[in-house]
Amino acid sequence: MSEMAQQIEQAAGSTALLIVDMMNALDFDGADRLKPAALAAARATLRLRDEADAQGVPVVYINDNYGYWHSEQSRIVDHVEQADGRELVELLRPRDTDYFIIKPQFSGFYATNLPVLLPKLGASRIVLTGLAADICVLFTAADAHMREYDLWVPGDTVASADSQRTRWALDIMAQSMKAETRTTEELQLKDWLAQAD
Amino acid sequence: MSEMAQQIEQAAGSTALLIVDMMNALDFDGADRLKPAALAAARATLRLRDEADAQGVPVVYINDNYGYWHSEQSRIVDHVEQADGRELVELLRPRDTDYFIIKPQFSGFYATNLPVLLPKLGASRIVLTGLAADICVLFTAADAHMREYDLWVPGDTVASADSQRTRWALDIMAQSMKAETRTTEELQLKDWLAQAD
Amino acid sequence: MSEMAQQIEQAAGSTALLIVDMMNALDFDGADRLKPAALAAARATLRLRDEADAQGVPVVYINDNYGYWHSEQSRIVDHVEQADGRELVELLRPRDTDYFIIKPQFSGFYATNLPVLLPKLGASRIVLTGLAADICVLFTAADAHMREYDLWVPGDTVASADSQRTRWALDIMAQSMKAETRTTEELQLKDWLAQAD
Amino acid sequence: MSEMAQQIEQAAGSTALLIVDMMNALDFDGADRLKPAALAAARATLRLRDEADAQGVPVVYINDNYGYWHSEQSRIVDHVEQADGRELVELLRPRDTDYFIIKPQFSGFYATNLPVLLPKLGASRIVLTGLAADICVLFTAADAHMREYDLWVPGDTVASADSQRTRWALDIMAQSMKAETRTTEELQLKDWLAQAD
Numbered sequence: 195m196s197e198m199a200q201q202i203e204q205a206a207g208s209t210a211l212l213i214v215d216m217m218n219a220l221d222f223d224g225a226d227r228l229k230p231a232a233l234a235a236a237r238a239t240l241r242l243r244d245e246a247d248a249q250g251v252p253v254v255y256i257n258d259n260y261g262y263w264h265s266e267q268s269r270i271v272d273h274v275e276q277a278d279g280r281e282l283v284e285l286l287r288p289r290d291t292d293y294f295i296i297k298p299q300f301s302g303f304y305a306t307n308l309p310v311l312l313p314k315l316g317a318s319r320i321v322l323t324g325l326a327a328d329i330c331v332l333f334t335a336a337d338a339h340m341r342e343y344d345l346w347v348p349g350d351t352v353a354s355a356d357s358q359r360t361r362w363a364l365d366i367m368a369q370s371m372k373a374e375t376r377t378t379e380e381l382q383l384k385d386w387l388a389q390a391d
Numbered sequence: 392m393s394e395m396a397q398q399i400e401q402a403a404g405s406t407a408l409l410i411v412d413m414m415n416a417l418d419f420d421g422a423d424r425l426k427p428a429a430l431a432a433a434r435a436t437l438r439l440r441d442e443a444d445a446q447g448v449p450v451v452y453i454n455d456n457y458g459y460w461h462s463e464q465s466r467i468v469d470h471v472e473q474a475d476g477r478e479l480v481e482l483l484r485p486r487d488t489d490y491f492i493i494k495p496q497f498s499g500f501y502a503t504n505l506p507v508l509l510p511k512l513g514a515s516r517i518v519l520t521g522l523a524a525d526i527c528v529l530f531t532a533a534d535a536h537m538r539e540y541d542l543w544v545p546g547d548t549v550a551s552a553d554s555q556r557t558r559w560a561l562d563i564m565a566q567s568m569k570a571e572t573r574t575t576e577e578l579q580l581k582d583w584l585a586q587a588d
Numbered sequence: 589m590s591e592m593a594q595q596i597e598q599a600a601g602s603t604a605l606l607i608v609d610m611m612n613a614l615d616f617d618g619a620d621r622l623k624p625a626a627l628a629a630a631r632a633t634l635r636l637r638d639e640a641d642a643q644g645v646p647v648v649y650i651n652d653n654y655g656y657w658h659s660e661q662s663r664i665v666d667h668v669e670q671a672d673g674r675e676l677v678e679l680l681r682p683r684d685t686d687y688f689i690i691k692p693q694f695s696g697f698y699a700t701n702l703p704v705l706l707p708k709l710g711a712s713r714i715v716l717t718g719l720a721a722d723i724c725v726l727f728t729a730a731d732a733h734m735r736e737y738d739l740w741v742p743g744d745t746v747a748s749a750d751s752q753r754t755r756w757a758l759d760i761m762a763q764s765m766k767a768e769t770r771t772t773e774e775l776q777l778k779d780w781l782a783q784a785d
Numbered sequence: 786m787s788e789m790a791q792q793i794e795q796a797a798g799s800t801a802l803l804i805v806d807m808m809n810a811l812d813f814d815g816a817d818r819l820k821p822a823a824l825a826a827a828r829a830t831l832r833l834r835d836e837a838d839a840q841g842v843p844v845v846y847i848n849d850n851y852g853y854w855h856s857e858q859s860r861i862v863d864h865v866e867q868a869d870g871r872e873l874v875e876l877l878r879p880r881d882t883d884y885f886i887i888k889p890q891f892s893g894f895y896a897t898n899l900p901v902l903l904p905k906l907g908a909s910r911i912v913l914t915g916l917a918a919d920i921c922v923l924f925t926a927a928d929a930h931m932r933e934y935d936l937w938v939p940g941d942t943v944a945s946a947d948s949q950r951t952r953w954a955l956d957i958m959a960q961s962m963k964a965e966t967r968t969t970e971e972l973q974l975k976d977w978l979a980q981a982d
Contacts (some may be wrong), residue, residue: 196851196852196853196864198852198853198854198855199852202852202854259898260787261787261789261790261793262787262789263789263793263884263885263886263898263902264789264858264879264881264883264884264885265856265857265858265885265886265887265898266856266857266858266859266885267855267856267857268857268859273787288855290855292855293854293855294854294855294856294857295854295856296856296887296898297898298898298901298902299537299901300533300536300537300567301533301537304534304537304901305897305898305899305900305901306896306897306898307850307854307856307887307888307889307896307897308896309896310889310890310895310896311854311889313736328563328566328567329567332533332563332567333533333537336497336498336529336530336533337501339497340496340497340498340501340530342707359562359563359566362559362562362563363563365556365559366525366529366556366559366560366563369525369556370525370526370529393654393655393656393667395655395656395657395658396655399655399657456701457590458590458592458593458596459590459592460592460596460687460688460689460701460705461592461661461682461684461686461687461688462659462660462661462688462689462690462701463659463660463661463662463688464658464659464660465660465662470590485658487658489658490657490658491657491658491659491660492657492659493659493690493701494701495701495704495705496704501704502700502701502702502703502704503699503700503701504653504657504659504690504691504692504699504700505699506699507692507693507698507699508657508692510933539904693931694927694930694931694961695927695931698928698931722957722960722961723961726927726957726961727927727931730891730892730923730924730927731895733891734890734891734892734895734924753956753957753960756953756956756957757957759950759953760919760923760950760953760954760957763919763950764891764919764920764923
């Protein structure tokens with residue numbers, strides 16, 4: 195049994211922290227507008243990841259493959275680092291104890307290993323962070339809501355190329371997916387964990 | 392072979408008109424605010440359905456089951472008619488030649504027969520209409536975009552309980568899902584059909 | 589709330605009885621060879637359905653649509669009755685309290701409402717019956733096993749056009765999917781229910 | 786764009802060679818009985834992979850993660866090599882031009898990237914090889930058949946712990962999934978390619 199498999203058996207369960215597309219090459223149209231907001235969101239996500247470590251909440255990266263269909267995390271992260279994602283990698287490089295799921299489309303649930311991993315982790319609640327707020331985060335939130343996960347999308351841990359559209363996406367996640375959207379300054383992870391039914 | 396099965400074999404293919412949750416009981420919180428906009432959207436959808444008939448575009452209803460897990464369309468429509476959806480049913484009652492897909496959650500693609508029906512219809516392009524713009528229409532559009540369908544969400548054929556949120560949802564569908572969102576007054580179905588690659 | 593929705597809330601949970609393609613038109617090549625075995629399996633399934641009623645186990649029909657994409661159970665059953673499935677319908681006609689799921693392909697889990705219904709029923713164990721043992725029952729069993737349902741496929745409640753192939757399919761379900769395959773004469777439903785962890 | 790992404794754009798399309806669980810740690814009960822048959826199947830698969838290279842048919846490995854949820858192919862292959870899979874790795878180690886899909890359950894289609902990769906490759910026909918014939922190969926074949934892929938499961942490129950059960954599984958794939966099951970000695974890849982409609 196791998197150490198990670200043992201780790202799963204010992205996981206406290208109930209909540210998982212998802213980090214979407216933070217290993218980001220920032221090589222698309224509008225990436226220059228996204229970058230400052232992305233770095234701010236990454237810093238907030240790093241603080242939240244520390245809090246997750248302290249609370250025993252498992253951390254799951256979910257990331258685009260950038261055309262590398264080898265299922266090789268290190269290669270994807272290298273590509274991102276050599277493109278315009280160096281600062282994001284420096285802030286949030288996945289660790290050996292972090293789960294890493296490759297997604298080929300926008301939602302973290304579509305055609306990925308996630309629907310098998312989450313039940314193994316015993317997770318019924320999700321803290322969702324990452325890029326971009328109005329695309330991959332929004333699509334992942336929609337799929338999570340349909341699968342009846344409780345959602346917290348901390349407003350300061352997501353970003354998009356347009357701050358107005360980030361607000362709209364957060365509003366829709368709050369209204370249509372019953373997501374909590376307070377920032378990590380307004381709500382502590384331990385307090386959200388304590389709200390579980 | 393059923394007549395509908397024969398009809399599928401003769402379908403021109405490429406485009407399908409989807410009508411989401413228009414058989415709507417309007418029995419949820421905020422339904423009173425949705426109703427006038429829903430009726431206006433239903434009227435625009437009816438005109439579009441006529442145009443679809445004229446162009447040989449198949450019509451697919453996708454609808455909530457309202458807790459009736461019998462897979463019995465007529466029972467769902469009866470329930471809606473006896474609740475507050477009578478005017479919607481009068482406007483847009485499904486006909487015998489219309490396909491009808493029951494969805495148990497928000498997206499038309501999640502846990503429904505749709506992923507099998509659309510390839511049988513030869514559809515690679517979708518005209519998406521219905522309720523609510525910021526929930527079931529938005530979720531269905533996201534899933535359609537991930538499956539690489541071209542999308543037209545005519546702005547006047549969708550509605551939600553809040554016209555501002557309808558605009559935000561349409562903006563996100565335009566930006567994040569590459570959807571055409573012009574109204575049926577601004578764009579004719581035959582002209583959209585002509586745009587296919 | 590529909591009566592069926594109330595019924596779901598009161599369901600005891602843990603186990604569901606699935607009846608696959610027993611509303612069967614028997615209109616395919618080899619159906620004449622299947623028919624006697626199908627009727628015997630239907631009789632065993634009827635006794636099991638009585639036992640399920642007595643034990644409060646919900647009954648879920650899962651059935652082909654025969655090219656009727658209207659989501660209208662009564663129309664599918666009528667078609668079957670007017671084809672060569674009259675005796676099957678007489679034996680096992682779905683009742684108003686039975687759930688009915690339409691499947692467009694072989695597995696009961698693929699592109700159907702089932703993945704949403706089973707969690708609502710609180711089911712983690714499945715008793716699987718129906719036709720044909722080496723096709724739709726086998727495919728459904730495989731999907732159930734991957735989703736970590738405990739399985740009992742009573743050997744006398746399934747049938748195929750070739751009794752040898754029925755035995756092979758049962759052996760594979762026992763070996764590869766950890767299914768219990770004893771007949772309803774060898775094992776009582778109440779005893780299988782008592783085995784739950 | 787990665788070289789692999791360019792490679793996809795140039796792919797001839799229509800057929801893909803799938804290699805299931807050949808990076809196999811052989812560490813389960815009965816693995817000792819599987820091993821000789823597995824090595825024979827691996828040798829036949831290697832010859833077929835050469836033929837696939839010659840014909841421009843893309844090669845897709847689909848493999849268990851052995852509890853390593855890092856999405857890191859090299860780590861999985863290392864684990865297999867250090868367990869009892871060294872000879873399999875020596876025969877069939879994935880190359881940089883091979884696609885590699887991680888599956889967390891039995892079917893190559895369930896909760897994996899495969900449903901997105903195959904359309905990108907333009908594949909509508911699948912040559913399916915690997916381990917074990919009566920579990921992961923069988924489940925993957927069932928899912929491929931439901932998605933309307935043409936199937937060739939060369940009888941000498943699959944194996945299980947019991948040669949009788951291998952024959953049963955092949956018979957069911959032939960009868961229930963319309964799979965071609967002739968061996969690579971009885972049928973050449975180029976001749977199967979020529980059979981496409």
